[in-house]
Amino acid sequence: MLQAAIIDLDGTLVDTLGDFSAALAGTLAELGWPAVPKETIEGFIGKGTEHLLRTTLAHVGAPASLYEPAWDAYHRIYPTINGRHSQVYPGVAEGVAQLRAAGLRLACLTNKPTEFARELLRAKGLAGAFELVFGGDAFERKKPDPLPLLKTCAALGTLPAQTLMVGDSSNDAAAARAAGCPVVLVTYGYNHGRPVREVDANGYVDSLVDVLKVL
Numbered sequence: 001m002l003q004a005a006i007i008d009l010d011g012t013l014v015d016t017l018g019d020f021s022a023a024l025a026g027t028l029a030e031l032g033w034p035a036v037p038k039e040t041i042e043g044f045i046g047k048g049t050e051h052l053l054r055t056t057l058a059h060v061g062a063p064a065s066l067y068e069p070a071w072d073a074y075h076r077i078y079p080t081i082n083g084r085h086s087q088v089y090p091g092v093a094e095g096v097a098q099l100r101a102a103g104l105r106l107a108c109l110t111n112k113p114t115e116f117a118r119e120l121l122r123a124k125g126l127a128g129a130f131e132l133v134f135g136g137d138a139f140e141r142k143k144p145d146p147l148p149l150l151k152t153c154a155a156l157g158t159l160p161a162q163t164l165m166v167g168d169s170s171n172d173a174a175a176a177r178a179a180g181c182p183v184v185l186v187t188y189g190y191n192h193g194r195p196v197r198e199v200d201a202n203g204y205v206d207s208l209v210d211v212l213k214v215l
Contacts, residue, residue, distance in 0.1 A: 013089065
């Protein structure tokens, strides 16, 4: 019997590609480099801000020495556009409500910085659904390491085997498998540009309203 669900944010609850694109464009412009197309950025999402920035800089051919200035610029720019270029996926509000109605406690676990995540959930009217919100800066390691899931289960007071992970990528699935959590993946997210059904999971859904149906 499930006790709780841990849900990813980017690519699972909210389509944030537009936010990432705008923040990266502003960051690169400050450093004198051209913007990167959205479809390219999509493949960089999911492994945290450090990976996003380093991969983007490498893609445009910028020297690695620009990482620190890029980090500073990105963290100054992102809060000014957070949520302005993003949309909640269809079925998310209804799906989250169904999980809560089924008696599951909910936590949001993302590799996005915690404050960015909390502000985005507030802006999109989703904050009230989650007891806990943890970002990529909340623990010593990020997904796909299992530590964030194990720490979130501990904070919820639930067993991993009774705590469902809902995400959109191999990061979420790998973390869940290593932590001992069942995992369901949505088919509409990012997954580093790869088909999500190639990833080992307990089920796949086209909408969050179908999560409980595949378990």
